[in-house]
Amino acid sequence: MNKWTLRTAAAACLAAVALTGLTAPAEARQTTTTGATGTATGAVRTTATVTVPYISRTRIDGVWTPIEGYTRDYTVTAPATVEPGDDFRVRFDSAPIFAVPAHNKTLTDLRIAYRVSGDATILRYRLEGGSNLGGAHFWVERNGSDLVLRSNGTFQGGVEFDVPDLVVKVRAGATGTVTTSPGGSSFADPAFYWYREQTVSGQWDPFENYVDPASPVTFTTTTIG
Numbered sequence: 001m002n003k004w005t006l007r008t009a010a011a012a013c014l015a016a017v018a019l020t021g022l023t024a025p026a027e028a029r030q031t032t033t034t035g036a037t038g039t040a041t042g043a044v045r046t047t048a049t050v051t052v053p054y055i056s057r058t059r060i061d062g063v064w065t066p067i068e069g070y071t072r073d074y075t076v077t078a079p080a081t082v083e084p085g086d087d088f089r090v091r092f093d094s095a096p097i098f099a100v101p102a103h104n105k106t107l108t109d110l111r112i113a114y115r116v117s118g119d120a121t122i123l124r125y126r127l128e129g130g131s132n133l134g135g136a137h138f139w140v141e142r143n144g145s146d147l148v149l150r151s152n153g154t155f156q157g158g159v160e161f162d163v164p165d166l167v168v169k170v171r172a173g174a175t176g177t178v179t180t181s182p183g184g185s186s187f188a189d190p191a192f193y194w195y196r197e198q199t200v201s202g203q204w205d206p207f208e209n210y211v212d213p214a215s216p217v218t219f220t221t222t223t224i225g
Helices: none
Strands: 029-037 044-053 055-060 063-068 071-079 087-094 106-118 120-128 138-143 146-151 165-172 177-182 192-197 204-210 220-224
Touching: 071 177, 071 220, 087 106, 106 120, 106 165, 120 138, 120 146, 146 165
Parallel strands: none
Antiparallel strands: 029 044, 044 071, 055 063, 055 204, 071 087, 087 165, 106 146, 106 177, 106 192, 120 165, 138 146, 177 220, 192 204
């Protein structure tokens, strides 16, 4: 879980405000383990848990406000190596989401963008699992090499929930590598997003995040050949 630290020019907003949980390192942290063989190729699969740092902002009383030190954890599984032309699966698993109710009464329009890039073709994808989601509907949208997990469901602040995993079937090309990473590229094309009702004011404002292009984050790398 994570903490938002908000700073504005107004004196009333100079103090740090915790919005979404506990603090986490501002730099990407990765833990990699090697698991069982893959289903299609017999290749050893690698699972990486990565802490992703974001460039973040929200709007408070009509003023865009930067958020410092916001991070989220993702666990991604993919083969370490595959043969040219092999089909294989990648699993994206987001850490559970908890929005502190003192600042987030209700959340909606949730988006998480993942990316599969390199010499590969995305064949199909599906959603699996999830918990404490009520009747929320989830779907996936293609955006170039990005796959964006979305929901228009309503989620209450102070109630932890876990979104479904995204499982992607990929066909390797002839050579090179296939990498996975956070998607998105800007506030207009976010990597992580929700629209929130603020608890005190009742105003609805976006929470927007993307990864600094100068410090890209990679989840997994699959070598072809």
